[in-house]
Amino acid sequence: MPRIPVPLESCHLIDLPKVTDRRGNLTFVEGSRHIPFPIRRVYYLYDVPGGAARGGHAHRKLHQLAIAVSGSFEMLLDNGREQTTVRLDRAHTGLIIVPWVWRELLNFSSGAVCLVLASRPYEEEDYIRHHGEFRALVEAAAAPRRGRKPSAAG
Ligand code: TYD
Numbered sequence: 001m002p003r004i005p006v007p008l009e010s011c012h013l014i015d016l017p018k019v020t021d022r023r024g025n026l027t028f029v030e031g032s033r034h035i036p037f038p039i040r041r042v043y044y045l046y047d048v049p050g051g052a053a054r055g056g057h058a059h060r061k062l063h064q065l066a067i068a069v070s071g072s073f074e075m076l077l078d079n080g081r082e083q084t085t086v087r088l089d090r091a092h093t094g095l096i097i098v099p100w101v102w103r104e105l106l107n108f109s110s111g112a113v114c115l116v117l118a119s120r121p122y123e124e125e126d127y128i129r130h131h132g133e134f135r136a137l138v139e140a141a142a143a144p145r146r147g148r149k150p151s152a153a154g
Pocket residue numbers: 041043045053054055056057122
């Protein structure tokens with residue numbers, strides 16, 4: 001179990017390798033090498049209508065890397081106490097998203113494609129789909145446990 005609320009800095013942009021020649025660009029990702037988890041699943045979002053939002057949930061265990069392989073979109077990140085928004089608009093830059101961070105994908109440009117590399121197979125039980133429940137779980141995990149004796153170190 002990570003420290004909750006998870007520091008939002010745990011979600012960060014990474015630069016991926018980019019091989020450029022006169023035929024164009026090539027970017028690659030190896031699990032456990034360029035990203036800190038093995039890749040168990042790949043999915044992508046595309047043909048997102050203007051004004052539509054995706055996401056709107058947190059995960060208990062899933063680690064992900066999201067890449068705007070075409071176009072752009074914004075990722076709102078929320079640890080239950082603070083929020084930040086990251087814009088993704090380069091095919092060689094990915095955003096690491098760790099468990100216990102609520103995410104919403106917004107403001108997709110026309111033709112945008114969001115590629116996601118995920119550490120686990122699809123598991124509906126890994127989702128927290130209600131923001132109120134997410135905030136309550138974060139506060140419960142953050143609260144000092146009742147009845148615990150103070151340690152020798154205080
Ligand atoms: P969901 O994760 O809620 O979409 P998003 O967060 O991008 O808005 O998934 C939408 C639907 O697709 C839901 O019924 C579950 C299904 N789904 C799978 O079957 N496998 C997958 O790997 C993913 C990501 C979704």
